[in-house]
Amino acid sequence: MLLMLPGAMNTPWHLKENGLIQSLRERNLPVDVLALDAHADLYLDRVGIEQLLHRTLDEARLHGYRRIWLLGISLGGSGAMICATQRAAEIEGMFLLAPFLGTRGIIAEVEASGGLASWQAGKIESRDHERALLEQIRCSQIGLDQFPVVYLGFGSEDRYRGASMLLLDRIPSHCAIVKSGGHDWETWKVLWNAMLDKQPFAM
Template identity: 35%
Template structure:
C-alpha cells in the first residue's frame, strides 16, 4: 500500500487528486505538485489518495472514492474538488459524469479517454449523440464514461489540459468537445510530467482559489 499524501493548510476547499496508473502519491510529491501549491499560499488543501481501479472495472474504485473520501470531505469542507492524472483523471471524470459522488469542480490533467476502439466507434457513428453502446460493452469503464457523457450532469468549474505530443491526444481532443470547458489547455509535452506540471501550474493560477487568510 502506498500511503496517502496530504498538504493541509486549514483551507475551506479541498482537492482530491488521483494518481495515474503505475503512479503513487509519492510520485506526485516528487514531481512538485504539492510544492507548487504550497509556495502560492492558496486557500486549498490537497490530498492524493492511494486509490486505483480494481482490475479491469472501476466500479469498486468509484464506490470507495465516494464512501471513503468524498463523503467525509463534504462534512468538513465548503468546496470539494476532484482531479486526477491520466487514468486518475478518467476516474475523476467518471465520478462526476456517472453522478457517483457530488463534486464542486474538476481538475483533469491528460485524462485517459479510453481505447481507440471506443473513440473510433464514436467517430464512425457520426458523433457521441448517435453512438449506441451495447449492454455487453457497458462492462467496460471506458464505454461507461462515454455513455454517461451522453447525458452529463449539471456543469461544474472544470480545468482540462494535455500535451500536444501526448499519445492519447486524439481521444482527449474528442473528450474536450463534450465537456463544459471554458477552454482546453494544450501545452508542449508528452504523456508525462513535461506537460502535467506546467498544466498544474496553469490550474493553480487560474483563480479558482483565493489566498490563505
C-alpha cells in the same frame, strides 16, 4: 479540498515528487489536499474504484468540506469523471490532465461517429467499463452550469490525446490548455501550473 487521483503505476508520492502539491503552496492557496493511492487494479473492477470514491467523498463531507475539487491524471481522469458524473451536485470543479477515458479503439469509434454527441454506445456488457463511462459522459451536463467546472489540459503529442479532444467541444475554450508534449510528467507539470495561473479556486 482537492482530491488527487494519480494515473496508472503512479502513487501519491509521485504527485509530491513532481511538485503538484508544491505549486499549490507556492501560490498560498487555502486548499487541503488528499491524494488517493488508487492503483490500476481498482479500475479493472469498476465497483472497487466507485466504492473508494464514494467513501472518500462521504468522509470529506462529514469533515465539513463543502467546496470539493478533483484532479485526475491519465487513468485518474476516469476516476474523476466517474465521481463527477455520479455526484455532480457535490463537486465544485475538476482538473483533467491527459485523461485516459478509454483505449484508442473505442475512442476511434467515438471519433468516427462524429463525437460524443452523435455516438451511440449500443449494448454495454457488464465489464465494458470504458463504454459505460463514455456513455455516462455523453449523457452528462458537462459544460453546463449543472455540472462541475472542468479544466482540461493535454500535450499536443500525447498518444492518448483523442480522449481529450472529444471533450474540447463540451467545455469552455478558456478552460482548455494544450501544450507541446506527450503523456508524461514534464508535460503535466507545465499544464498544471498553467491551470493554477487561471485562478480556478477564486469563485
